Amino acid sequence: MKCPFCNHMEDKVVDSRESKEGDAIRRRRECLGCERRFTTYERIDEVPYMAVKKDGRREKFDRQKVLGGLLKACEKRPVSMGKLSELVNQVESKVGDSPDREISTTEIGEFLMENLKNLDKIAYVRFASVYRDFQDEEAFFNELKTLMRHKLT
Numbered sequence: 001m002k003c004p005f006c007n008h009m010e011d012k013v014v015d016s017r018e019s020k021e022g023d024a025i026r027r028r029r030e031c032l033g034c035e036r037r038f039t040t041y042e043r044i045d046e047v048p049y050m051a052v053k054k055d056g057r058r059e060k061f062d063r064q065k066v067l068g069g070l071l072k073a074c075e076k077r078p079v080s081m082g083k084l085s086e087l088v089n090q091v092e093s094k095v096g097d098s099p100d101r102e103i104s105t106t107e108i109g110e111f112l113m114e115n116l117k118n119l120d121k122i123a124y125v126r127f128a129s130v131y132r133d134f135q136d137e138e139a140f141f142n143e144l145k146t147l148m149r150h151k152l153t
Contacts, residue, residue: 011030016028047101050100061095067088070127073116073126074120077120094107112131113128
């Protein structure tokens, strides 16, 4: 840490305390160059994860919204909450790994569909029907044919 008085780059921590709110750590430091003391604060990096919508809008990533969509698709299906929670964790990890801390909703949807396809075919079709916004039964039927073709190969 650079000393604010002499710009020396070495110091020692004399005292550390958590803030009253618990959202920061206050550290008293002593410069090893000029021996003056100064205070620093450590805070959690609170840059939110963002989801980029198809129309370009950005909104805060909401894991509950993702989980809610999965729960609807898996309603009355033999898919455990643990598996669904793990899927949401994987999506959240993808966002966290991104240098921009954002992910497109298209990427989220495709990732979830690919995993649902391996987890439960009915849940996959349900999710795909909402995500791909099927406008008629023909689009729905085409998705089923594609799914069955993959099953046979």
